[in-house]
Amino acid sequence: MKLKNIITLSIIAVATTFSAGAVYAQKKGAYGKPSEVKANEGAFKIVTLPYAYNAVEKYIDAETMFIHFSKHYVGYLNNLNKAVAGTPQAGMSIEELLRTLDMSNGALRNNAGGYYNHNMYFDNISPKGGGVPQGDLGVAINRDFGSFENFKKAFAEAGAKRFGSGWAWLIVKTDGRLAVVSTANQDNPLMPTLEVSGMPILAMDVWEHAYYLKYQNKRNDYIENFFNVIDWGKVAKRYEKTL
Numbered sequence: 001m002k003l004k005n006i007i008t009l010s011i012i013a014v015a016t017t018f019s020a021g022a023v024y025a026q027k028k029g030a031y032g033k034p035s036e037v038k039a040n041e042g043a044f045k046i047v048t049l050p051y052a053y054n055a056v057e058k059y060i061d062a063e064t065m066f067i068h069f070s071k072h073y074v075g076y077l078n079n080l081n082k083a084v085a086g087t088p089q090a091g092m093s094i095e096e097l098l099r100t101l102d103m104s105n106g107a108l109r110n111n112a113g114g115y116y117n118h119n120m121y122f123d124n125i126s127p128k129g130g131g132v133p134q135g136d137l138g139v140a141i142n143r144d145f146g147s148f149e150n151f152k153k154a155f156a157e158a159g160a161k162r163f164g165s166g167w168a169w170l171i172v173k174t175d176g177r178l179a180v181v182s183t184a185n186q187d188n189p190l191m192p193t194l195e196v197s198g199m200p201i202l203a204m205d206v207w208e209h210a211y212y213l214k215y216q217n218k219r220n221d222y223i224e225n226f227f228n229v230i231d232w233g234k235v236a237k238r239y240e241k242t243l
Contacts, residue, residue, distance in 0.1 A: 031066040039074050042081025043090040046074065047119050055127040059225040061214045069122065072209055076114030076186070083107045094119075098190040113186030117167055120203040121210075126231035133232040137239045144178040151180070152227060155204070158182040159223045165207040168223075170235070171198030172242040201238040202230070 034049035049069055054062035084090040089097050089108070094116050103109055132148050133141060145151040151170075158180050159168035166184040173179050174197070181189060181196035189198045204226055211222035 031062060034069060037070045037074060040078045040081060042078070043084055044077060044080055044094060044115060046077060047122070049122055051125070051127055056125060056129075056229045059228050060125070060211070060222075064209075064211065064213045067213075068118075068205075068209060073114070073118040073122070076111045076118065079107065080111040080115045083111055095190060098188065099192065101191055103191065103193055109191070110186050113188055113191070116190070117186055117188055117203055117205070120200060121205045123234055124202060124204075124231055125229045126234070127229075129229040129231045130227065131232060133236060135236055136243065137232070137236040140178050140239065145180075151178075154180040155202075156220070156223050159204050159206045159226075160220050162206050168204040168206060169196075169198075169200050170202035171196070171200050172239065173198045176242070199238075199242050201242070202235045 031053050034051075034053065037046065037048065039046040049065070052062075053065040053069075056065075083105075084097075092100070094112065097108075097112055098116060101109060101112065132138065138148070141148055141151050145154060155168055155170065159182070162168065162182045162184070164184065166182060167186075167188065169181050169183065169189055171179055171181055171189050179196075179198060181198070183189065183194065183196060187194060188203075189196045189200055204223070206219060206223070211219065215222040
């Protein structure tokens with residue numbers, strides 16, 4: 001190949017790479033800040049992300065975080081406020097609403113669950129997450145699961161084996177012991193008449209919208225990486241409130 005052709009191809013390759021990088025940077029910048037996202041006025045309020053969309057890019061990509069928070073979560077919140085407008089539920093806390101829920105009310109069930117579940121999910125995540133829980137929570141996990149590795153296996157299986165859309169949870173049961181459970185759709189362990197019941201302290205979303213852009217059909221890879229972003233300090237504080 002002549003030197004002129006080699007130089008021309010090199011210039012094209014560099015230009016293409018620069019152009020792709022510029023588009024990616026522009027796309028990331030277009031997401032803005034989580035604090036700029038607004039929801040409709042209503043009884044329940046938006047809880048913004050305490051980190052940037054790309055804060056855990058290695059494990060959960062910025063585009064997924066942006067869509068998940070600003071579209072899915074805000075959609076549940078807006079629909080929840082529509083469902084409770086002019087009703088006694090508008091004056092309840094979200095926990096009280098869930099515990100006293102009429103499970104036949106699909107709009108309230110799905111959107112109250114979606115609001116509560118996502119608040120906990122996003123709050124669980126931290127760019128400084130991962131590691132092993134300490135203190136009383138660490139002791140309780142070792143007591144009730146035998147080891148942290150046993151807990152990880154149970155939690156991962158709860159998420160992986162949930163058919164279709166749903167959630168994996170670490171909960172505190174009424175007897176004070178920890179358990180790993182799973183719920184379908186936007187249900188959670190606070191709701192009445194479900195087979196699982198307890199106080200949630202850790203939530204993992206296994207709806208496809210939580211991972212599909214980065215992981216496609218590899219839900220197990222998403223679950224494995226989720227352990228790298230868990231803020232165990234936040235989980236421990238929730239646990240301490242149940243003692």
